[in-house]
Amino acid sequence: MKHIIVLFLFFQLFAVSAFGQQYKYHIVKRGETTAEIARMYNVTEETIFRYNPDARKGISPNTKLVVPLSGERLTDREIRFREHRVQRKETLFSLSQQYNVSIDDIKRFNKHLYSEELRRGERIRIPLNLPKEEQEPRRETSGVNPLDLTVKEHVVLPQETLYGISRKYNITIADLQRLNPNMDTLQPGMVLKVRNGNVEKVIKVEGDLFKYYQVQPQETLFSLTRRFGISRDSLLTLNPALADGLKSGMVLKIPNKEDLEYDSYSEESIVNLENRIMNYDTKNLVVMLPFHLNKIVKTDTSDNTSERIRKDRVLQISLDFYSGVLMAIDSAKAKGISTRLKVYDTQQNAGKVHTILNTNDFSNVDAVIGPLVESTAQAAASGLERQGIPVVSPFSKNGGGSLDNFLQARPSDEILSQTMISYISENADGKNLVIIADASSSAKKQQLMGAFPSARIVNPKEGSYIDQEELTAALVEGRPNWVILEANKIGVISNATSYLNSLADKYKITLFTTDRNNSFESDNISNRHLSKLNFHYPSVDKVYSPEANRAFIKKYSQKYGVVPNRYAVRGFDITYDVLLRLASSGDLYSSLKEEGTTQYVENKFDYDAGSTGGFANKAIYIMAYDKDLNLKVVQ
Template identity: 45%
Template sequence: MRFLIIICLFFQVLTTSAFGQAYQYHTVTAGETVYSISKKYDISQETLLKLNPEAKEGLQVNAKLVIPMSLEQSENAVKKAVSFNSHKVQKKETLYSLSKEYGVSVEDIKKYNKQLYSKELQNGETIQIPVFVVDESTPEKVIIAEKKERPTPGKVIIEERNPEVTNSKPSAQILKTREHIIIPKETKYGIARKYGMTLKELEDLNPKVGVLQPGMMIKVGTNVLNQPVVITDDAFEFYEVQPQETMYSLTRRFQVAEDSLVALNPALKDGLKWGMILKVPTKDSKGNKLEDVAGLGEKPMPTSELTKMDLSKNLKNFEPKNLVLMLPYNLSKIKNDSVSNAKESIQKDRVLRLSLDFYSGALMAIDRAKELGISTNLRVYDTQNNSGKVSQTIAANNFSNVDAVIGPLYQATSEEAASSLVNLNVPVISPITNRELKALPNLYQSRPSDDMLREAMIVFLQSNSQGKNVIIVADGASSAIKAKLVSAIPGARILNPQSNNITESSLASVIDKSRENWVILESENIALLGSATSALNRLARNNRITLFTTYKNSTFESDAVTNEHLGELSFHFPSEYKEFDETVTDSFVEAYKNKYGYIPNKYTVRGYDLTLDVLLRLAAMGSIEESVKANIITEYVENKFLYKPKSNGGFYNDAIYIMQLNKDLTLSVAK
């Protein structure tokens, strides 16, 4: 329904009062077919495929299918319940917890509260819990624990990484020392580098030494490196590696390729360690001073510690904002169709549904900005998901006074828009794609890439794993990320699975009962993830175990990995967005529900968050580029934004959430 409302806003021609059909969702389980599902709901296979055209390519386990509900079906279903218990939903209650409390299935609750098929459980709402007659002949659906075959135990290689040597802190004790006489222009950084020490180790050996003076004698270690202690070229400087840093973050920070950084610092071949003193550039490839490394000896400020700014309280420029929205509607195909054909077109076209979701959120953001005194001149163009159409649209219209372009959605069309507008210096904000975009000076990637998600989790693990028993479980296909984890957490233990299986006994052999155990699981193999999470869930009954991954791939959503197990293990993963807390009143969510009758999905919320952020940056800072220079984090309903310049041109969003799945299967931001 909401899609037709949105099309009305776009075309001003379609009606929204046409549909009386009710629908529900069916989650596909293993072994189900189009035929079996159509029989289950007493509909034809043709109807099922018409509503779910993607099912023609085959059914995927856990996929959600749209199923029509007849009035007769609803009435028959109600007759199966003897009575009802009225329940007022409390904070943090879920359908799952209520099903356990009342001894009914989640589907039973939804069946008698049909609004729950289209929206989530709301704090404070009253729902009806059915009470059934205990009758084995009743056709009511019951939840049966799926019997899983016990995996065949495979060999597991246990690789000890010397648990006594961790990355929690650099060693503060040098047993053997020698004397070093200071020469002109020497610094503590250079001396520590020469003798393979950390700055803290050098200062601990010489607690009374302040400013170095030529001729002064100090104590140093005996591990002399063939490295200069003085830098005479102002293109370089010494830098002390901080606890949360990795090779990836250092290459970003100093705008240098990894192999070049290793060439400057041969010791990096043995891995990056906290406290190392590195030789780093102070200028980029064009000879420009790197402003963000002016204080090279200072600890870089983690994203989590940067100042979050509420731009709505810092508005200065109230001139109307000229905004262009470029999305792949492809609406020319349905503009003159009947309402029923329009509905069918929407159901078949996932890109159109996504575009309309995003567009509806953007409209709500424009309304919110108007409430703050910011008016918007909005122009909307249909890109038809075609790069040629994008360039034609830009060539045929005047973009000289445009403040920002949001869209197009995907990589090729975003790059084409930025390339076509680069001479006008019009910022193009790519809203959805997480692929690495071309280095164009006016192109802003608002969604972090998968590599950035992994990097954020590595930084989180490195910064918070001190004192924990860290265990890395990674298959052969994950060797690259495994190497990065080992470099970041050198004290971690490694379990190398074979035959895509991890047994409970192998995991138990590296679990430490005296402290917290952090298990990092890296794989896309269903069998490995299933065996690992099941075994860890059993071990968690008597041990403190938390599960992590640097990238939550789709395999974590498979039947082999149950959410209950992940919840018990407080599963942590990186994400570019957080799910909004439905227990907390939010003006956007409430306004959207009142307008469309639905809770907004993540694409709608992204449309709102991104559009509002762009408008507020323009009103508070004057331009998108000036807002980037301010180095601020902005945060809205589900998304946050911290744009940083790429070394070769363009900007990327470096704001990432570390999420955790709680035991009640709710999500929260990890602390």
């Protein structure tokens, strides 16, 4: 079911279907204006802007505009504005009361106020005669006047989400679902029952990293920093209006430490880019994934589509990854970062990638995420290298050769191995080292012998048999025995772990590998044996903690009906990292050079410039089993 939902969201990028209200795409012709287009469809120009906010900055030929086909009428008068110069102590709420307009309407005609505070002395536009049907639902944010708690109607706009609607009315998604028990998948034009939520002293925003606090009489900045465990500088950064002084009744933005989406800042070396956001320009992001939509025809039923998805592993991964991308865009939006997303189906074909690049305008693109397959990712990077557009490869194990714009988000196997060897070397004092390597791992064996010349060697017999007496002779009683197992054969791994487990009560044994390949996943390998041996291995990602990441898991589960898998989490982590890097620097390349290690739900990122070109992520985890079969991060 989740894959069907994600596929539906993907199709929404190309066609807007309606329920109760019909929409269509209008392709702008050369010389057309928004006023002319509005008259053509018998709607107001403000309606065009409401459905296409970027059109306010101007439209260009071949731009697609979403236009409602019915239900809205052209007003007889144009909207008039008053230019207002902001005075000391004025707030959006006081201006909304003074001019009898909603706060959302003020923001709608002054876009910077979606992410910035009012500044004394600035000039803003106040709409004076908005037609009733053009006004946004009023949402008062002050506790001075009683709130309107009556049930009202909300018309779903294109690309709106339950999360966005719940934020607009300050109610939870669960409240929305209770008000609309027959609601299934959101579609543009649906009419939902909504009501404004209660304003309390502290409002916990559903699924967000912040809460809002209304300042009480006699409170000071010092008392607030002590109350919420936040520095004075951080409080001022989050609430620029404090520069004019703290006032009773102000609503402040406070970090919601109890509801973090990911356990991202537990290490001192981790950089929190959310505290460094300074570029609020809309980010232009392209995602390239092999959806193989050419194989899913319009006549397919839901059952046929589900069967196709079940049989196509690449499509499953693409849809999971894409679901994480959408979650990241929602999370970035909550931080004031808007994203203009374009998605292309690469069909797992380099030729298709070249066609996409040659038939679309990439001149304003900030970053490309994907494609998944290494050959197509390199094709995309090669085609965009001259324009300097960074291409982030989510799963490639190898770099892009000499391509300067290729970002390898997955650390290479060589980096994984070297990091594990360095970890062992740094902690090897007083340890008895033993190396077990099968025939397929002879090169790794030589590398380990070079790094640990005093290590004892145990060679498997007849391909996979380990002599227990030889293994026992290599162990030392009374000292920690660190055994490094390098093998691709299931028989060697099973044989070695079984023998070591039987000896673990007498000898203190810890098991390591530089390559936890698929053979370690075999049903013939006992996880209880690995747990008893405190098995250590290098990993691209960690297993996320349901407790530490409960907000992210809850939000994802509400949207898709299941908990996220590792592909969905990787889609979130990579996309959120890219968006935060773009928002904290002038461009992605500057962030790669200036910022340190970032960390999210399961993945962390620290890019180094490659010797021949491009950038490679070198940040990995050292994972270990504990005695209760739990995986822990040890480095």
